[in-house]
Amino acid sequence: MEGSTGEGPRTAWLVAHPWLATAAIALIATTFALGSTMVRFAYDAGAGTLTIVVTRMTVAVVGLAVANAALGVKLRLDRRERWAAPFIGLFMAGYSAAFYMGFEYMPVGLTVLTFYTYPLMTGLVAWATGQERFGLAGVIALPMAFVGLLVALDVSGSRFSLIGAGWALLGGAGFAAVLVLSAWLLPKRSDTRPRTLAMLATAWAAALAASLLARDIWFPTTALGWFGLMTSALCYSVAMTAILYVASVMGATRVAVVMNAEPIASLVLTFLVLGERLHPMQLVGAAIVIAAIFLFRPRRGGMAPRPVESAASG
Numbered sequence: 132m133e134g135s136t137g138e139g140p141r142t143a144w145l146v147a148h149p150w151l152a153t154a155a156i157a158l159i160a161t162t163f164a165l166g167s168t169m170v171r172f173a174y175d176a177g178a179g180t181l182t183i184v185v186t187r188m189t190v191a192v193v194g195l196a197v198a199n200a201a202l203g204v205k206l207r208l209d210r211r212e213r214w215a216a217p218f219i220g221l222f223m224a225g226y227s228a229a230f231y232m233g234f235e236y237m238p239v240g241l242t243v244l245t246f247y248t249y250p251l252m253t254g255l256v257a258w259a260t261g262q263e264r265f266g267l268a269g270v271i272a273l274p275m276a277f278v279g280l281l282v283a284l285d286v287s288g289s290r291f292s293l294i295g296a297g298w299a300l301l302g303g304a305g306f307a308a309v310l311v312l313s314a315w316l317l318p319k320r321s322d323t324r325p326r327t328l329a330m331l332a333t334a335w336a337a338a339l340a341a342s343l344l345a346r347d348i349w350f351p352t353t354a355l356g357w358f359g360l361m362t363s364a365l366c367y368s369v370a371m372t373a374i375l376y377v378a379s380v381m382g383a384t385r386v387a388v389v390m391n392a393e394p395i396a397s398l399v400l401t402f403l404v405l406g407e408r409l410h411p412m413q414l415v416g417a418a419i420v421i422a423a424i425f426l427f428r429p430r431r432g433g434m435a436p437r438p439v440e441s442a443a444s445g
Contacts, residue, residue: 176356220333226305236295
């Protein structure tokens with residue numbers, strides 16, 4: 132995707148208006164957050180986690196396949212991508228399932244906030260492998276994020292769930308693994324859409340197999356539940372397809388930084404749509420975590436998220 136910058140009049144126009152591109156990325160982050168918010172209705176209507184993941188992946192795979200076909204993108208993978216992309220796809224399925232399991236135990240906003248510690252995990256791996264410098268920003272950001280998360284989760288309160296926090300953190304670790312493995316295993320190429328489709332197709336197949344083996348096939352039992360499930364899946368598909376285009380034009384760094392607006396959007400949307408309210412101190416904690424994430428953003432290439440894989444969050 133990196134090589135596609137500047138191709139076509141619409142691309143050139145977007146490059147010439149960087150603030151519009153930034154606003155577009157923020158809108159995409161909000162769309163991801165809306166998808167996470169709407170899935171609450173599916174849970175409340177009896178939907179199972181694996182069923183939700185399979186539905187989301189199905190819509191995403193079909194949507195991206197149709198978009199690729201419409202744009203004439205051919206599914207061509209080199210020798211390494213043929214095994215690395217499906218391998219990473221298994222981690223995509225795992226992190227998605229863990230992330231949504233967190234919703235069963237904690238409010239949506241707090242689950243998204245906990246999951247969004249993945250940039251810190253990715254940064255730690257980059258530092259441990261010598262691909263990033265662990266400077267003053269890291270020294271400040273890591274304990275800052277830990278303290279902020281403890282305050283936001285209100286670990287001494289009745290709404291805290293150790294199980295929910297564990298699932299959300301596991302989901303964040305899984306997504307960090309997707310980013311790390313993508314940087315290590317996948318070769319650089321100008322168009323990453325074919326291998327992204329391969330990853331999503333593998334994740335869909337793995338989630339479907341797990342759902343069938345576990346007999347976790349529980350669809351919503353109400354119209355509102357179905358509306359929430361399909362809206363969530365559609366938000367994920369549309370947002371991911373959109374970020375593929377914007378990231379190819381503006382680059383991964385700007386996308387990674389602006390996408391940190393997702394937990395903020397999630398807190399706002401869960402309040403407006405679901406009526407979830409955080410205590411003032413929890414809001415302070417959330418602000419500390421988000422500030423730490425921005426402080427800890429990558430300063431150079433190394434392990435920075437690649438455009439396609441960075442779109443797989445909400």
